[in-house]
Amino acid sequence: MALAHKNLPCEARATRFTEIASIADGHQKTVPVLDDDGKIVGDSWAIAEYLENTYPDKPSLFGGASGRALTLFVQDWAIATLHIGLINLIVLDIFLSLSPADKEYFRTSREKRFGRPLEEVQAGREERLPAFRQSLQPLRMLLSGQEWIGGEGPLYADYTVFAPFQWARLVSNFPLLEEDDIIRAWFERCLDLYDGLGRKAQMAG
C-alpha cells in the first residue's frame, strides 16, 4: 500500500514463514522486506521511512515531521491493541491457513511465546469478542468524523491499521467487526484503493 501510495511500481512475492531466510541477502528474520534495486530494507516502518526519504517528491506517507511522529502513535496502537488483540482471537485460524511446511514452525514458535496450545489461546473467543470490539473505540470515534485516519485522504497511518485487518481477512472467517461497524466501511474503502490492490492480495499458499 505504501508503494502504491508513492506511485512506485513493484512486484509482490508472498513468502512462507519458513522461506524468509531465502529472501534477498538472507539476513531477514521477518516480512515485509523491500528490495529497491538492490537496496534491502526490512520491517514495515523502516520501509515506510526509506520510501519517504528516498522519494520525497512522491505523495507523502506521513504529511511532514509532525505527521510522522503522530503516525508512530497510530502504529503503536495498531500493534498493542489491534494486532495483539487479533492474534488472541484467530491464532488457530492462522495456523490452519498455513502450508504444511509452515505449520510446525508456527505452532512451535507461537506456543512457546504463549506458553500454551494454540487451541487454548483461541478458545472462548466469542466471550472475548465484545472487549476486542470495545478496544477499537478510538478508531470508531475518529472515523465518525473523517473518511480516513489521515483525514481527507489515506496516509501510512491508514495502512498500518489496515494491515492487521487484511491479514485477518485472508486467513479467518471470524466476524471481528459487527456488520454495521463504521470501521468496516473504512476497511472496504482501503480495499478499493489503488485499483483494488488489497482485494487482490493473497497469502503464500
Add this chain to the structure above:
Amino acid sequence: MALAHKNLPCEARATRFTEIASIADGHQKTVPVLDDDGKIVGDSWAIAEYLENTYPDKPSLFGGASGRALTLFVQDWAIATLHIGLINLIVLDIFLSLSPADKEYFRTSREKRFGRPLEEVQAGREERLPAFRQSLQPLRMLLSGQEWIGGEGPLYADYTVFAPFQWARLVSNFPLLEEDDIIRAWFERCLDLYDGLGRKAQMAG
C-alpha cells in the same frame, strides 16, 4: 497549554461545575471555555482549532493538515482509553475534592450516568489497575523512541493526553503509573513546559 504553545498571554480562571452557566455568554455547558477578546469558544478541540486558524503565524499545534487529522486519533484514544479508564479509578476522589456546592451536582449527574453509587464505581480499583496500565501500552511504546508525542517537541497531541493525567494529579493520590513508568518522565516534562505552567495549576476550590 495550547495558549502557551501559541505564545498567547491569557488569564486562567478555575471554575466550579455549578458555575459553568455563569461563564461568558451563559450558553456554555462544559469547560474549558475561551474568551478571546469577546469571541467565545467552548470545547478543547474547538479551542485548539480556533487558535490554529486564528493565529497561523504562531507555533503550530498540529503540524499541518495530516498532523491535525492524526492528532484527532490521539485525542479519541485519550478520551476512550485514558479519560474513561481514569474516571473508573478515581471518581470518588474527584467527588471528595469538590467544593460543597459542586458535590451534590457531581454525585447526582455521575451516579445517573454510571447507574450506581460512586463508591461502587471506584471499589476494587487496585485489582483493575494492571489492566488500566496495560491499556497505556501504545503511549509507552511511542515514548520509548521519542521525547514527545509530537516528536521532537510537544504538540497539541501531547496536551490532550497530558490533560487527564493532570486532572488526576490535582484531585487524587492514587498511583496511576508505576514509579519507573516512562510515561511519568514524559508527564514531568509536560509539567515543566512554559515555566512550569502545569505545576502551578489549581482546581476551583
